Amino acid sequence: MNEIVLETRHLVRRFGAFLATNDVSLKVERGARHALIGPNGAGKTTLINLLTGVLPPSEGQVFLEGEDITSMASFRRVKRGLTRTFQINQLFNEFTPLETVALAIAEREGVGHNLWRSIAGYGKVVDEAADLLARFGLASVMGERTVILPYGKQRLLEIALAFASKPRVLLLDEPAAGVPEDERHEVLQIVSDLPADVTVLLIEHDMDLVFSFANRISVLVAGAVFVEGTVAEISNDPRVKAVYLGENA
Amino acid sequence: MSVLPQETTVSANSSTAAAEARAAKLMKRRSRIRFYEIIVWIAAIAAYFLLPSKMLILTEIAILALFAVSLDLVLGFAGIVSLGHTAFFGLGAYVAGLMAQHYFAEPVTGLIVAGVASGVLGLLTSFLILRGSDLTRLMTTLGIGLMMAEVANQMAWLTGGADGLSGFSPGPILGMFEFDLFGKVGYLYCVGVLFIGTMIMRRIAFSPFGLSLKAIKGNSMRSAMVAVPGRKRIVTAYTIAAVFAGMAGALLTQTTAFVSPDVLAFHRSADVLLVLVIGGTGYLYGGIFGAILFTLVKDWLSVITPQYWMFYIGLLLVILVLIGRDRLSRWVEYLPERLSKKEDR
Numbered sequence: 001m002n003e004i005v006l007e008t009r010h011l012v013r014r015f016g017a018f019l020a021t022n023d024v025s026l027k028v029e030r031g032a033r034h035a036l037i038g039p040n041g042a043g044k045t046t047l048i049n050l051l052t053g054v055l056p057p058s059e060g061q062v063f064l065e066g067e068d069i070t071s072m073a074s075f076r077r078v079k080r081g082l083t084r085t086f087q088i089n090q091l092f093n094e095f096t097p098l099e100t101v102a103l104a105i106a107e108r109e110g111v112g113h114n115l116w117r118s119i120a121g122y123g124k125v126v127d128e129a130a131d132l133l134a135r136f137g138l139a140s141v142m143g144e145r146t147v148i149l150p151y152g153k154q155r156l157l158e159i160a161l162a163f164a165s166k167p168r169v170l171l172l173d174e175p176a177a178g179v180p181e182d183e184r185h186e187v188l189q190i191v192s193d194l195p196a197d198v199t200v201l202l203i204e205h206d207m208d209l210v211f212s213f214a215n216r217i218s219v220l221v222a223g224a225v226f227v228e229g230t231v232a233e234i235s236n237d238p239r240v241k242a243v244y245l246g247e248n249a
Numbered sequence: 250m251s252v253l254p255q256e257t258t259v260s261a262n263s264s265t266a267a268a269e270a271r272a273a274k275l276m277k278r279r280s281r282i283r284f285y286e287i288i289v290w291i292a293a294i295a296a297y298f299l300l301p302s303k304m305l306i307l308t309e310i311a312i313l314a315l316f317a318v319s320l321d322l323v324l325g326f327a328g329i330v331s332l333g334h335t336a337f338f339g340l341g342a343y344v345a346g347l348m349a350q351h352y353f354a355e356p357v358t359g360l361i362v363a364g365v366a367s368g369v370l371g372l373l374t375s376f377l378i379l380r381g382s383d384l385t386r387l388m389t390t391l392g393i394g395l396m397m398a399e400v401a402n403q404m405a406w407l408t409g410g411a412d413g414l415s416g417f418s419p420g421p422i423l424g425m426f427e428f429d430l431f432g433k434v435g436y437l438y439c440v441g442v443l444f445i446g447t448m449i450m451r452r453i454a455f456s457p458f459g460l461s462l463k464a465i466k467g468n469s470m471r472s473a474m475v476a477v478p479g480r481k482r483i484v485t486a487y488t489i490a491a492v493f494a495g496m497a498g499a500l501l502t503q504t505t506a507f508v509s510p511d512v513l514a515f516h517r518s519a520d521v522l523l524v525l526v527i528g529g530t531g532y533l534y535g536g537i538f539g540a541i542l543f544t545l546v547k548d549w550l551s552v553i554t555p556q557y558w559m560f561y562i563g564l565l566l567v568i569l570v571l572i573g574r575d576r577l578s579r580w581v582e583y584l585p586e587r588l589s590k591k592e593d594r
Contacts, residue, residue, distance in 0.1 A: 054470060074473040083474060090474070092467035098272050099279075103464055104475035106457040112477060115458035115485070120276035122457070130272035131265050139268040143275045165475055 003030045004066075005199050006051070006082070006169050011060035013046055013223075020046040021057070022223035028169070028201055035202045035210045038220035039243065044203045045087055047220070048171050051201075052084050053077050064169065079108075081168035087177055087203070089158045093147035097138050097157050100146060102129040104164035129164070136160040137186060152183030159190060169199045176206060211235060219243075280455035289537055293440045297433065304432035310544045311439035312500045315446050317524040317536030319493035322450055324522075325530030326459060327486045328466030330383050332518050333394030334494055336374070337367040339513030341495025343401060346414040346508040354420035356503045360442065363499035364492040371491020375484040391518070398513035414508035428504070435504035442500060443537075446493050450533055453489065462486055463531070523566060 006028040013021035020043045028034050036044050049055040051062055053074035061070045064082050077083075092100055105125045106112045119125065133142050136156045141149055146157065159175055176187045192213060194200060204210050210217065210231075217234040219226045221243055227234065234240055296307055316338055323329040341363035348359040377389045401408045408414060421427040428434050453459050464472040465479050473479055502508050511517070520543070528539025546565065550558035 052474065073478075074470075075476045075478050078474055078476040086471070090468055090471040092464050092471065094467055095463070096275070098275055099460060102276070103457070103460050103472075103477070107461065107476040112457045112461050113482075113485075115453045115456045115489075117457075118276075118280045118452070118455045119457055119460060120273070120280055120455075123273070125457075126272050126276050127269045130268040133272075134265050134268040139264065139271070142268070142272060161471075161475060 004028065005030045005064065006201065007063040008047075008051070009061045009063070011047070011050055011062065012058045013043075013050055013055060014058045019223050021050060024060070024220075024223070024225055026218060026225065026228075028199055029216075030199055031197055032216055033200050033202070033214045035204060035214035035217045036220060037204070037207075037210060037217060038226070042220040043223040044220055045173055046223075048084060048173050048201075048203065051171060052082065078165055078167075081166075082171070083162050083165045083167040083169075084171035085158050085162045085173055085175055087173040089154050091146050091154060091157060091161070093145070095146055096143050097133055097146060097149070097160075098126075098129055098142040100157060100161055101132050101164040102126060104161055105129055105132075108165050132160055132164055136163075136190065152179050152186070155179050155183075155187060156190070159187065167198065169201070170194070172200060172202045172204075174203050174205065176204070176209065286534065289534065290444060293444075297436060297440075301431065301433065304436045306544060306548060308432055308436045308439050308504050310540050311436065311443045312497050312504070313521070313524060313544060314537040314540035315439075315443045315500065316494055316497035317521050317528070317540050318443075318447055318450060318533050319490045319497065319536075320521050321525055321530055321533050321536050322453070322462075322490040322493075323483075323487055324525060325532070325535065326454065326462040326466065327483050329378055329483060329487065330386050331378075331390040332387050332515075332522070333390030333392070333397075334490075334521055335513055335515075335517035336390075336394045336397040337371055337491040337494035338498035338501075338517060338521075339397055339401065340370055341367045341498030342502045342508050342512040343408055343414065343498075344495070345499035345502040346417060347407070349419050349503070349506075350414065350417040354418070355424060356419045356422050356438065356499075359419070359503060360496055360499045363502075364496040367495020367498070368488050368492035370495075371488040372484065375487040378487065379480050379483060391515070394513065394515060394518055398510070398515070401510055401513050408510075409508070411510055413510055414502075415506070418506050419503045428506075432504065439500050439504060442496060446496065447533060447537070450489075450493065454533060458482065458485070523562070526566065526569060 004027045008024050008026045011021055011024040012019070024047060036047065038044055046055065050057050053072060057070065061068055063069065064077065064080055069077055069080070102119055102125055103112070105128050106119065106122065109125060111122060111125070130139065130142070133139050136159070138153060138156055138160065141153060146154065149157070155175070155178065159172070162170060172191065175191055176184055179187050188209060202210070202214065214231055216228070217231060218228040219234065219240050226243065227237060227240060229237070296303070300307065316334070320331065320334050323331060344363040344366040345359040348362050353359070374393050377393070378386050402410055419428060422434070422438055426434050461472065461477045461482050464475070464477055465482060469479055498512055501512065524539035524543045525535055526539070527542050528535030528537065547558065547562065550561050554561070
């Protein structure tokens, strides 16, 4: 359990004079369920953007399985097993869910550059896409345009799409955000059913979910790691209660 | 379909099998030949027999259609806007002319050489459109188009400058079919090239590559997050589009036995964009439908109002964009095909 799969060293990101990420050094162990919590504007999503290459850091480094990926393009990080979901759905509106996940599977299998064969000819890709959608309860809508799906279904697709890349490290940015109460359990079930060898870094505001899911928690305040520890340590830390839990109450 | 663990293995397996079967069916249906496609090609052949006196305008339509279909591959699929697509059309036209004049008059050879030349230019200039917004891309492509026009104008020793290239005659196609005075052979030749070109681009459209292009257009950030190498795909698509645009230019040269500096004029880039707006983007046949409509309307307007036809083209454009904002890429959904789609749901 001690192998570090994802690590940042003195990561800094500035937007003008604003310090969104302030000297963050984070270590995530293989198979960890690591939660990242903190008040709004603490820089959680910025950190995820730095980890996945959506934003370049102003200073510092990012390591994936010991390799420096600081200046690596996003798509290469995904190929190396690091992927994410987005807080606000980032889907292909005109695609069907089937096309959406088939695309990710085709890219993962290295056939995405083929421009001569119809996707229908890749039986394994299509079968896997169907299985994945069935697992997420999306089989009945696989042929609809994504944009017309109910929000809960889109949210499931958002997560299914990250799964389609078979990540070894998965960053979940508030997976249950905006999901109606009656569809929430589906999303939470999916998240807690993740294979044990997949490392998960989770951003979440729902404290019940964080405390039941995570085995390690980092609290981010004003761009910096305020405190880090086990669930027991964090939930009993009076300072955390003051800056974070207190604010929510 | 539930994700809850109490679901029995048997029902999970059968629902998975059902999902796989449905997915296979949906994927096959995606790329099947549509009703309107068959109509297009039958109409193209029928026109040869029914409208023998209209060969020239029909040839013009076929050439413009190939040009527009090639632009759709970058605009409608990869979402790359261009105001300089005629750089490739024009280069192809000149290369085909120079081939016929100096080297080898057989048209298919000239066509391929022109396509390769334009493809090389496409590959080289594709790196300029990778960065930036739509506006920077419009300006970059416009700039390349203008530069090409000026180069052709200045290199008069090669291109004939403002006079253009003439005094050559394309040989028989594949050494067998001589171009005739009525343009019948020329028409069939252009329709043949349009057909092959469209079929090739159609295959590309339904491939994983084609899907990844649409993903880049739909959401480039997310496409990177499912491991799509965006820049590489755009470079490839832009190069392929340049090849077919160059071939369209070559067809114009070969069927008219003349290259005018007009092949690189800005209005051609604008026209071809207009054609796609009229026909719809993202399904290739929009280039063909648009070329038919654009050419016929232009022809009709220039007869009834020779001096002001541009006004009506402009008016048509404004109306189309106003009423069809979201529908521009979806005209196809209003075709009868749509009716048969319901039963599968």
